[in-house]
Amino acid sequence: MQPFTARTIDIISQIPEGKVMTYGQIAAAAGSPRAARQVVRILHSMSRKYGLPWHRVVNSKGEIALQDEEGFHQQQWSLEAENVVVMPGGRIDLVRYQFEPETPRHQAEP
Template sequence: MNSFTAKAVEIIQNIPEGKVMTYGQIARLSGSPRGARQVVRILHSMSQKHKLPWHRVINSQGRIGLREDESFHVQKLSLQAEGIEFIDNDQIDLQRYQYRPGEEE
């Protein structure tokens, strides 16, 4: 596993319940500011193996990136079960729910 992948996996594993991070945010913190698509690949290929909380990763607009109905609903229900509320049925308030490692809550 290369260093970017290892760092991204570690960051994703540490997203607390009830919080979210964006693909781009994880990419930046992993050392590749333009690596958001790589984060998507990591989530797709490694979530099960590393037991990643994939549902806590969303896009920069605060929306679920998945478009497939079933996956969208699984992710949304998982986030709601952790206490995350949606605005207008499909958006998350990043000011309220975005996890920013190293910043005081």
């Protein structure tokens, strides 16, 4: 497993109930600020295997990014079950719900 992938999995697994992080925020914390799309791929391919709280990850606008209706609603319901208010359009108030991990940011990969 690549170091960025391992760090990404670790960061996502630490997002507490009732909080969210953005794809870009996770990428930056894992050491590669421009790798938000890689975070998407990691979530898609490894969420089930590692039991990741995939529903706690949103886009940079604080919105549910899933396009298919079933996935969108599943994420919405999962967040609401954790008392996260999901506004119309699937938007989450990042000021209120964004998680800021206290772990130091990793060095950018060469």
